[in-house]
Amino acid sequence: MGYPISHVIPAVALFNCQDVESIDHDKVQPFTQPEPITISEKSGVKFEPVVFINDGCASYPAVNAAGEITGGLKGTKGASDCTDPPFGTQTYGRASWHNDKYAIMFAWYFPKGKTTEWAGISC
Template sequence: MQRRLDGSFYRLRLNPDISAPDVNDEDTDEQAEEESSVGGGLREERRRGGGLFAHNRRAQRGVDGQMYEKAAVKFKPQLHITNGCHAYPAVDEAGQTGGGLKIKGAPSAGCKGSGWGSQVYGRSGWYQDVWAIMYSWYFPKDEPSSGIGHRHEWEPVIVWINNPDVENPKILAVTPSAHSGYHTYAPPNAGTVDGSTTKVAYESHWPMDHALDSTSEAGDFQDLIMWDQLTENARRALNSVNFGSANTPMNDGNFQSKLGRAWPFSS
């Protein structure tokens, strides 16, 4: 067995049956149709059974592999769900991806989390002599208000640090995704950072869509997996699968351009 970056063992697999409503939840199963491109319901990776995501300690651009992984864990953000869906795994080790949810029912109908945990996807690298760590979450739908929105949602936040290879790396800026662009906090506000972790809110910007922003509200941590730790099949899927109105921010086709769009410094 191999260990997740956080140090705990993990297994992931898809599971089609998450249709049972939450206890004391006013939204019923009829309010959300769960669909998947690979059969069954909304696909979710459970932390039991199945195989392991590969753990590939490959160094990036001269930075020691263990150092960049440790930095990714150290600066992993908290996610506070203000409204809408909770984050879900997007892909399993075989490269199967979920089909998301139709826009139907309440904004959080059918996607309030299953109790099996979730995933945050990380990718990091140098950009203009600053180390960028992108953390990305997948949501089954983006429904800012009942009946408005689209199937699938990806939202990233980028934490910019001086260097993962120094003894005490420091946060220089945080750029949460905001519609087609990014909010810029350089440096981040003191109330939005707890130790080495930034606090990020997933919130509705009615009537447009959901977006991320920095917040003083505490949130939850998700299991982190870095791009290089994904299996080849999982990376291939995230590079090629069409998520409709959402695009995978950390894949090979988007990662560098997203960093450029989110660049928080004037020079």
């Protein structure tokens, strides 16, 4: 079994799929997170970042258990149609050892983006 934070789906697979059905962005049901068993799974859950969106589109699940992917949103102005995913969000992740270092990568799908003035961002 791989590294399921919420069942891991490699992002690359989403772009390389052939004959995959797409469904409306608000119809994709997220995977239920399984109980973490291995140390990798437990560390993935423990260190999963929390994403807070105060202005813009919330993250949505990108793929469901049947392998259907989101059709995304049309390029309309603002964050219309994507404020709260009706079934919850989804975090995708991978973990691996490389040169004696353990790395965890997390990914989210946002159906819309928003341009930002980089000069106005403070850390």
